[in-house]
Amino acid sequence: MQFSSALLENAVNEFSKLPGIGRKTALRLVLHLLKQEEEDVQHFSEVVSRMRNEIKFCQRCHNVADADICSICANSMRKQDVICVVENIRDVIALESTQQFSGTYHVLGGVISPLDGVGPSQLNIDTLIHRVQKEEIREVIFALSPTIQGDTTIYYIQKKLNPGVRITTIARGIAFGGELEYADEMTLARSLQNRLPIESYVSNK
Amino acid sequence: MQFSSALLENAVNEFSKLPGIGRKTALRLVLHLLKQEEEDVQHFSEVVSRMRNEIKFCQRCHNVADADICSICANSMRKQDVICVVENIRDVIALESTQQFSGTYHVLGGVISPLDGVGPSQLNIDTLIHRVQKEEIREVIFALSPTIQGDTTIYYIQKKLNPGVRITTIARGIAFGGELEYADEMTLARSLQNRLPIESYVSNK
Numbered sequence: 001m002q003f004s005s006a007l008l009e010n011a012v013n014e015f016s017k018l019p020g021i022g023r024k025t026a027l028r029l030v031l032h033l034l035k036q037e038e039e040d041v042q043h044f045s046e047v048v049s050r051m052r053n054e055i056k057f058c059q060r061c062h063n064v065a066d067a068d069i070c071s072i073c074a075n076s077m078r079k080q081d082v083i084c085v086v087e088n089i090r091d092v093i094a095l096e097s098t099q100q101f102s103g104t105y106h107v108l109g110g111v112i113s114p115l116d117g118v119g120p121s122q123l124n125i126d127t128l129i130h131r132v133q134k135e136e137i138r139e140v141i142f143a144l145s146p147t148i149q150g151d152t153t154i155y156y157i158q159k160k161l162n163p164g165v166r167i168t169t170i171a172r173g174i175a176f177g178g179e180l181e182y183a184d185e186m187t188l189a190r191s192l193q194n195r196l197p198i199e200s201y202v203s204n205k
Numbered sequence: 206m207q208f209s210s211a212l213l214e215n216a217v218n219e220f221s222k223l224p225g226i227g228r229k230t231a232l233r234l235v236l237h238l239l240k241q242e243e244e245d246v247q248h249f250s251e252v253v254s255r256m257r258n259e260i261k262f263c264q265r266c267h268n269v270a271d272a273d274i275c276s277i278c279a280n281s282m283r284k285q286d287v288i289c290v291v292e293n294i295r296d297v298i299a300l301e302s303t304q305q306f307s308g309t310y311h312v313l314g315g316v317i318s319p320l321d322g323v324g325p326s327q328l329n330i331d332t333l334i335h336r337v338q339k340e341e342i343r344e345v346i347f348a349l350s351p352t353i354q355g356d357t358t359i360y361y362i363q364k365k366l367n368p369g370v371r372i373t374t375i376a377r378g379i380a381f382g383g384e385l386e387y388a389d390e391m392t393l394a395r396s397l398q399n400r401l402p403i404e405s406y407v408s409n410k
Contacts, residue, residue, distance in 0.1 A: 049251075
């Protein structure tokens, strides 16, 4: 692509560094911004730069936060003795969007994956074990991806947790709206194994 | 989507204002930026804001420029007496990428489209006619979209141009790699009507 303006070219280069944004899409986004009011683009630019400079990570659960402790940990209405262990911030947002969970979170920052060079020491596992020991936690819910790496991580952590704590994982099964015939064997087998009494199914509806 | 950080939420809101970027994609982009170095995000933000504040439009051809006159108009190696008329900046970039055109451009800013409320006065038509009168232009090439609106615009402008100027349009026909049977009738009819002697086809290959 040939640009007659270096300012335009630099902006397109910056946008095309973003994941999933090619040069054509980057150009479209930049030309869109070019058509907006100067203040709006100024605001866009400031919000992005403030976000990166001022955002913090919760000292307790490693979620994104505007202060030292995130708004979920700081909320006394939530069950502080239940921890849901997730891989990343996106999972927190997904679970919060269900509005079904009223405990706290713990963001691991990934799962144990020796092939990718990710061992337990790179993840926020020590702080989780410390939390469970110190805070009289009643239940630890694992909400990790149903992969070998996820299962390994669950296995590794649960061996280190106090024996008194209740440890659960989110249910695996056929997704809502999913078709039985297209489900893989592993999922189908697990969903058969962990079948539910019909009453609990009807009451959840 | 529920966010535990207002800084994050604001950034996602700003990104999701961009065309074709939904909230999930916006979140992915913002979390990507969150993982980058602070200076890199600062640079991104500055480049975007500088682009909007400092970019100019060429006083001669209305293309984007870093100065009062764009680098194409300012380039004395280019044929200053040939003007290629295009709808927008993106078309200039597309044509420049072919590296086949060594004249100058004129960006109309759209095409005449009464249904969308776009009349000749909203477009950069007057400056084009003025340029052709003043600058001893030899040829005006129309490179507009092959639509009714594009054709109307060509018809409107060519009636206002000096009779001495050579007026051409880019060839319509079957696109390279396009299949004949899927071409629409209009394109096929025009490409038959404007058939080329075989010599020119072979020499272009």
